[in-house]
Amino acid sequence: MAPAIELIGITKRFPGVIANDNINLTVAEGEIHAICGENGAGKSTLMKILYGMQPADEGVMRVFGEEVTFSSPNDAIERGIGMVHQHLMLADQMSVIENVILGSEPTKRGVIDFDAAKAHLAEVGRAYGLTVDPDDYIDTLEIGERQRVEIIKVLYRGAKILILDEPTAVLVPQEVEELFNNLRELKQDGATIIFIDHKLQEVLEISDSITVIRRGKTVATVAASEVTAGDLAELMVGEELPSPETGASTVTTDVALAVTDLTVRDDDGRAIVDNVSLQVHRGEILGVAGIEGNGQSELINAIVGTYAAETGSIEMAGRDIGSASVRERREGGLGYVPQDRHREGLLLDAPLWENAALGHQTAAPYSKGFWVDRPGSRSQTQQIREEFDVRTPNVDVSARALSGGNQQKLIIGREMTAEPAVLIAAHPTRGIDVGAQADVWNQIRQARANGLATLLISADLDELIGLSDTIVVMYHGRLVATLDPAEIDPRTLGSYMTGAALKGDA
Amino acid sequence: MTNPLVRRIGLALAAPALAAVFAVVVSAIVLELSGSNSIDTFGTILSNGFQLETFVDTLNRATPLFLAGVAAAIGFRMNLFNIGVEGQYILAAFAAAVVGAELNRFALPGFLHTLAIVATAMFVGAVWAGLSGLLKVTRGINEVISTIMLNFVATGGIVAALLPKVITDPTAPNQGTETIAERAWLPDLNGVAEVVTREIGRGRELTGVFLIAVVVAIAYHVGVNRTVFGFDLRSSGMNPFAAFAGGVQPKKMVFLSMVLSGVVAGLVGMPEILSDNHAYDQGFVQGLGFGGIAIALLGRNSALGMTFAALLFGFLDSSSAVLQVQASASAEIVRIMQATFLLAAVVAFEFVNRIRQRDEVARASAATETPNGPTPSIEGASA
Amino acid sequence: MSWFTNLPSWARWSLAAAVGMFVLTVVQRVSGTDLLTEEGTAQAMLRWSIPILLAGLGGLYSERAGIVNIGLEGMMILGTWFGAWGALNWGPWGGLAAGLVGGALGGLLHAVATVSFGVDQIISGVGINILAPALTRFLSERVFSGEAGGSVSQSPRVDGFGNFTVPGLADFLGTIRDQEIFWISDVAGFSRGFVAEMSWFTLIGLLTVPLSGWLLWKTRVGLRMRICGENPNAGESLGVNIYGHKYLGVIISGGLSGLAGAFIVLELAGLYRGGQTLGRGFIGLAALVFGNWRAIGVLAGSLVFSYPFGLSLVDFNAESSGGATRALLLVIAIALAGVMVWAQRSGKRGDAILAGLFAAIALVWYLGTETAAAWLPNTMPYALVLIVLLFASQRLRGPRTAGLPYRRGET
CATH class of the missing domain: 1.10.3470 (ABC transporter involved in vitamin B12 uptake, BtuC)
Known part of the structure; x- marks a missing residue:
């Protein structure tokens, strides 16, 4: 029997980068096949090629033994391939049925036959054990339900091969469990599933075989039953990679940042940060662990001042900044590396020197009183460029032109050179290459030695354990555990993050 | 590869040049199709252009257009669409004319009288524009909708309601406010201009508001590009979330920039009030607000660009008057030329912008190449 | 109000029209037009x-x-x-x-x-x-x-x-x-x-x-x-x-x-x-x-x-000179009073005060005049839009990506 998918020698180049370098992959029919790799290893590019969103430069693709070339998702859909995107592709203000049938609507002379559509939807639902009300509007559904709609959308089109791109990133543990049950059922009904993820626990739990990709190359394909998380981590990271380590403790007893009884509510009035208290000392890196959506973003937004806290106090070096403006907080020595650099960190169309000034535009050397100090800004940016190894032709190009890693180094550089007393760093190495990652770690370590207090949020558990002096775990808006990174491994930390460890303790 | 600086300047000039050629070609086709001789028409426009009096006329027409352009550009700079410059300047000019007429009764020095008129205009413009800012900040009401509605409330409502109450002479052909006393009129600048030119004839007078426009141009340029406030303004426009995280209060900026936009919009009607008509009447000049939006778009919100745009439009307006007199072709061809030029230019700007971005990415990734070979970075490249 | 929002849209609008007609009928009796x-x-x-x-x-x-x-x-x-x-x-x-x-x-x-x-x-x-x-x-x-x-x-x-x-x-x-x-x-x-x-x-x-x-x-x-x-x-x-x-x-x-x-x-x-x-x-x-x-x-x-x-x-013609248009001010005052009550009930104090203030202005205007000027009907649509937006902008649901640029292949 021919394998469901066979990729031979797939190569994809972008200007200056090889995203996929001679990738080989074989997925047997009816299995759950995980593709693992670090951020930036080339998983997503590979899947886009497989789904027809981008053409490969070289290589051969076979689907059920037949050689294919895709020029658009339509071609892939026709061959029975469906994709569930990481960012759900749903229209919030449309109903489930509208979202599902879009692009392959059953019609009678141009008029949508909603009855036929609903009948087919119900049939698909029965066949795969997925239930959903076709008339619900997407914006009334929970995230897990929305994802189910995405999967149904793919099945509705008769897909035999499902690609799921990091499907668990947005889910809470119960929803992950439910998703996995659904996937197992799908497999039993004969579907082939390609599952992209970098969370080792999950990968081991759900998949039959695992292909590891590193720096755009396939490293190995292994059977899930024959490896441990440790083996996988080694394959993913390789040996030559630096691991984040802090070295000797530099923690002092001076409290640089103190958050007391902080509560933040979302638009619906839910306490998304629930009575959180924490302290960061000079020379300390406090890591905050948690699955995305458990209140970490809101916590840092409240500290930076972009989101209003409902109750509680925030003190920096003993001074209450709870009601201060963002600018007052920044001027008072609060550095901020936002989690999404394109959204919150950069002016993509502005030159680098203006980007360096952003957040520090009221202080020397970027300004003199009322006036922008252009020469000062330029030379400061030049200095950042050299010290932080920002690779750019000059400081006048726009930020858009830089690669993700260089953009991130610019942000780290501008925050560090302003010599903050407290640094809020959210996912500081997300989506950047390994070289830049090591640089960023070094910078944070060095600043820590100089007495910087850092609040670190990261989804990369190795980074969190390696860099932090103390780790607190956030779960459903609360701080549920304080851990010593020297004594835990990613697996234990993960069980705290999912709430599993808590149930055992209680 | 050519010198990057040359290439950059070339790209910057390419868009307006392309648009101009396109506009001329389209106008020529339209002229020929409608039975006029396009060469003759352009000849008339050009030969008229080389006269001193035309130049003065051009400056007079460009002055309010430029001011309206700056008013619109202040909003555009932070992605606010102040479509309401039209209503703001008309309401402001009306209020200024009323105040100016009222002050006729008091003995006060001419410059104070003038100052009071200008201050009233700026204040009323600021209030009317600030209202939209307030609605956006407190209620999240889109400024495009609110400024459009407020345009109609200002012109069709407030001015229409109050104008009959201030008409002094019901028999005059153009009914309006009482003429402002001569002491408050701005002197013309012919004397200044004639230092370098021959005597300006045909009764043309270079408006004194031209000087105000020069001051506004400088203040705008310096304010936007060289001050921290200008940096805040521009960063909010480029990326409000990043600006917020960088300490810029988004709501404060929205409100302030609407107010500033209104202040400048208030000045748009001043040539009419202080130099030409010295009153607000039913024939008060309209449409400058929308003209100003065109100027801002053409000039890419830069002081220099808007200067050129305003001069060009002022010149074309002036030519339109000449064509009307000579009747060699429809004067309306000038409007078509302006509108075509505008649309062609915004498309060309967008097009050139894409080339420039691609250029920069290519150069930056070339710089990323290191002696050790390329460092793979997927995210940055595929985004 | 949930029974109202559960009605199909034609029924909702018809009901609103019937209520509106009732208000108009009452107002015109009161105002002598x-x-x-x-x-x-x-x-x-x-x-x-x-x-x-x-x-x-x-x-x-x-x-x-x-x-x-x-x-x-x-x-x-x-x-x-x-x-x-x-x-x-x-x-x-x-x-x-x-x-x-x-x-x-x-x-x-x-x-x-x-x-x-x-x-x-x-x-x-x-x-x-x-x-x-x-x-x-x-x-x-x-x-x-x-x-x-x-x-x-x-x-x-x-x-x-x-x-x-x-x-x-x-x-x-x-x-x-x-x-x-x-x-x-x-x-x-x-x-x-x-x-x-x-x-x-x-x-x-x-x-x-x-x-x-x-x-x-x-x-x-x-x-x-x-x-x-x-x-x-x-x-x-x-x-x-x-x-x-x-x-x-x-x-x-x-x-x-x-x-x-x-x-x-x-x-x-x-x-x-x-x-x-x-x-x-x-x-x-x-x-x-x-x-x-x-x-x-x-x-x-x-x-x-x-x-x-x-x-x-x-x-506005030979027989009439704005008396009915003036009566419209009372209609608006009543509508705004309705908004005030609704806002008060849904706990939006600020909205209630604002609506009450506008209602009072419209009422005073109505009481203080005999006829309306010709400019009023020309301006009313625009003012109405602003008032509607003022109180309902949070409830409106336009298309999510209207106004945003879209380029193929960019996610």
Whole structure:
């Protein structure tokens, strides 16, 4: 029997980068096949090629033994391939049925036959054990339900091969469990599933075989039953990679940042940060662990001042900044590396020197009183460029032109050179290459030695354990555990993050 | 590869040049199709252009257009669409004319009288524009909708309601406010201009508001590009979330920039009030607000660009008057030329912008190449 | 209020209309006028609402396809010129068709700029609003000024469509009206304005409402157009031709605006005249917002916004001088008082105070005057839009990605 998918020698180049370098992959029919790799290893590019969103430069693709070339998702859909995107592709203000049938609507002379559509939807639902009300509007559904709609959308089109791109990133543990049950059922009904993820626990739990990709190359394909998380981590990271380590403790007893009884509510009035208290000392890196959506973003937004806290106090070096403006907080020595650099960190169309000034535009050397100090800004940016190894032709190009890693180094550089007393760093190495990652770690370590207090949020558990002096775990808006990174491994930390460890303790 | 600086300047000039050629070609086709001789028409426009009096006329027409352009550009700079410059300047000019007429009764020095008129205009413009800012900040009401509605409330409502109450002479052909006393009129600048030119004839007078426009141009340029406030303004426009995280209060900026936009919009009607008509009447000049939006778009919100745009439009307006007199072709061809030029230019700007971005990415990734070979970075490249 | 929101939309709007009629009936008794529920008022309102309706529906197609279209006004202006030109050459149907095509050309231009070239949608719209009057002025100078009765700013007179009266129903409503039963007769009289002496073009305009609702919500092409306004990337990932459907939405938008222009020429003015659109494209945009981006909502918005104007046509003449328009102030005061109560109940104190303040101003204005000035009805639609936005902007749900640029392959 021919394998469901066979990729031979797939190569994809972008200007200056090889995203996929001679990738080989074989997925047997009816299995759950995980593709693992670090951020930036080339998983997503590979899947886009497989789904027809981008053409490969070289290589051969076979689907059920037949050689294919895709020029658009339509071609892939026709061959029975469906994709569930990481960012759900749903229209919030449309109903489930509208979202599902879009692009392959059953019609009678141009008029949508909603009855036929609903009948087919119900049939698909029965066949795969997925239930959903076709008339619900997407914006009334929970995230897990929305994802189910995405999967149904793919099945509705008769897909035999499902690609799921990091499907668990947005889910809470119960929803992950439910998703996995659904996937197992799908497999039993004969579907082939390609599952992209970098969370080792999950990968081991759900998949039959695992292909590891590193720096755009396939490293190995292994059977899930024959490896441990440790083996996988080694394959993913390789040996030559630096691991984040802090070295000797530099923690002092001076409290640089103190958050007391902080509560933040979302638009619906839910306490998304629930009575959180924490302290960061000079020379300390406090890591905050948690699955995305458990209140970490809101916590840092409240500290930076972009989101209003409902109750509680925030003190920096003993001074209450709870009601201060963002600018007052920044001027008072609060550095901020936002989690999404394109959204919150950069002016993509502005030159680098203006980007360096952003957040520090009221202080020397970027300004003199009322006036922008252009020469000062330029030379400061030049200095950042050299010290932080920002690779750019000059400081006048726009930020858009830089690669993700260089953009991130610019942000780290501008925050560090302003010599903050407290640094809020959210996912500081997300989506950047390994070289830049090591640089960023070094910078944070060095600043820590100089007495910087850092609040670190990261989804990369190795980074969190390696860099932090103390780790607190956030779960459903609360701080549920304080851990010593020297004594835990990613697996234990993960069980705290999912709430599993808590149930055992209680 | 050519010198990057040359290439950059070339790209910057390419868009307006392309648009101009396109506009001329389209106008020529339209002229020929409608039975006029396009060469003759352009000849008339050009030969008229080389006269001193035309130049003065051009400056007079460009002055309010430029001011309206700056008013619109202040909003555009932070992605606010102040479509309401039209209503703001008309309401402001009306209020200024009323105040100016009222002050006729008091003995006060001419410059104070003038100052009071200008201050009233700026204040009323600021209030009317600030209202939209307030609605956006407190209620999240889109400024495009609110400024459009407020345009109609200002012109069709407030001015229409109050104008009959201030008409002094019901028999005059153009009914309006009482003429402002001569002491408050701005002197013309012919004397200044004639230092370098021959005597300006045909009764043309270079408006004194031209000087105000020069001051506004400088203040705008310096304010936007060289001050921290200008940096805040521009960063909010480029990326409000990043600006917020960088300490810029988004709501404060929205409100302030609407107010500033209104202040400048208030000045748009001043040539009419202080130099030409010295009153607000039913024939008060309209449409400058929308003209100003065109100027801002053409000039890419830069002081220099808007200067050129305003001069060009002022010149074309002036030519339109000449064509009307000579009747060699429809004067309306000038409007078509302006509108075509505008649309062609915004498309060309967008097009050139894409080339420039691609250029920069290519150069930056070339710089990323290191002696050790390329460092793979997927995210940055595929985004 | 949940029983109300659970009703189908036609029932909700009908109920609101019935309550509105009740308020109008009471107010006119109090104010000593009977123009508020006159048949003539309804007729004028309906007639003057059609251009707003068509422009608003034009906005609906465009914004549902993700493209904000403030060029509606310009496309309507194109419709006026082409409508007059078509009517001169081929009669009313020719005018209708030419207006449609002229507006659609404006829509095509907007689509080329915004969809293909990624020009900001507001900017392109402003550009079209500047281009259209220039172009029509030029064209009429070339085409109309040579003809008898035509000039640079005006066309010769053109014929409109004929009128019709729904037999039976009109008589029936007339009979009830003449019974002079409180409210019932008022409703009947007002309703008669919708069935008596209606222009065929008005009927066509009204029919576009259910047609648009059906097209956008029941057909494949409608669903695909709407995905362009909600989440074009999702559509793209399922193989929907996003650019094509955006083009379609914007071109239909222009066509409907052009139809609106043709209506003004054929049915309202009887000729083309420069500047005769009077910002109706913008009121159409406002009706779109008022109607929460729904076809029937746009109809409701255009009727509400043209009511003061329709009233003014019967209220400012030899027999009347603004007494009924003044009574409208009391209607507004009552409506705002209703908003105040509603806001107070849903715990929005600030809104309640604001609504109360406005209600008080309207009431004082009403009590302090005998007649309203002629400018009031002209301004009221715009002020109403602002008031509606002030209290309802949080409840409105427009297409998610309208106004945002979209480029293929960028997620």
